[in-house]
Amino acid sequence: MEVxxxxxxxxxxxxxxxxxxxxxxxxxxxxxxxTEYHNYDHVPSSTKIDLCLIxxxxxxxxxxxxxxxxxxxxxxxxxxxxxxxxxxxxxTKVHAIRWGNVKVKSKCNNRTYILKLKNVLHVPxxxxxxxxxxxxxxxxxxxxxxxxTLSLLMKDKKPVARGAKISNDLYKMTFKHVP
Numbered sequence: 001m002e003v004x005x006x007x008x009x010x011x012x013x014x015x016x017x018x019x020x021x022x023x024x025x026x027x028x029x030x031x032x033x034x035t036e037y038h039n040y041d042h043v044p045s046s047t048k049i050d051l052c053l054i055x056x057x058x059x060x061x062x063x064x065x066x067x068x069x070x071x072x073x074x075x076x077x078x079x080x081x082x083x084x085x086x087x088x089x090x091x092t093k094v095h096a097i098r099w100g101n102v103k104v105k106s107k108c109n110n111r112t113y114i115l116k117l118k119n120v121l122h123v124p125x126x127x128x129x130x131x132x133x134x135x136x137x138x139x140x141x142x143x144x145x146x147x148x149t150l151s152l153l154m155k156d157k158k159p160v161a162r163g164a165k166i167s168n169d170l171y172k173m174t175f176k177h178v179p
Contacts, residue, residue: 060171067120096121104175106161
């Protein structure tokens with residue numbers, strides 16, 4: 001279902017803490033298994049600052065109404081839209097200026113998956129990237145939260161990503177950008 005972003009007000013809650021097959025199916029998220037994964041745990045902390053350009057955090061949120069990112073360089077497609085108001089905690093108001101598709105890579109149970117998020121709003125002034133759990137569930141996927149860990153599950157209940165609970169009942173998930 002195509003949604004006109006300009007006709008809705010979206011909600012964003014922020015945390016208090018500071019060879020794939022690229023098909024274009026109708027779902028908002030698509031997963032691909034990727035056997036190539038690089039583990040950067042061995043990298044000295046002095047170089048980890050550069051790795052923030054490769055890995056970045058998203059907050060899984062059941063209260064948001066859209067996937068949202070503040071990072072322009074993560075979009076695989078990028079289309080103009082009329083400014084869309086985004087309201088959030090504390091009455092703050094910002095605007096989405098564009099939207100498009102974003103691919104992120106996750107690692108779960110020693111396997112790597114690529115999640116293709118469609119119609120992600122670009123909100124430069126939002127301080128967090130948000131993964132909207134309602135959109136995930138709407139596509140027939142599910143999620144499970146237990147003991148401070150959230151697992152994103154495929155339709156067959158296989159986990160494809162995990163995150164840790166931080167604050168405001170949000171879960172921090174670390175993904176790698178896929179150009």
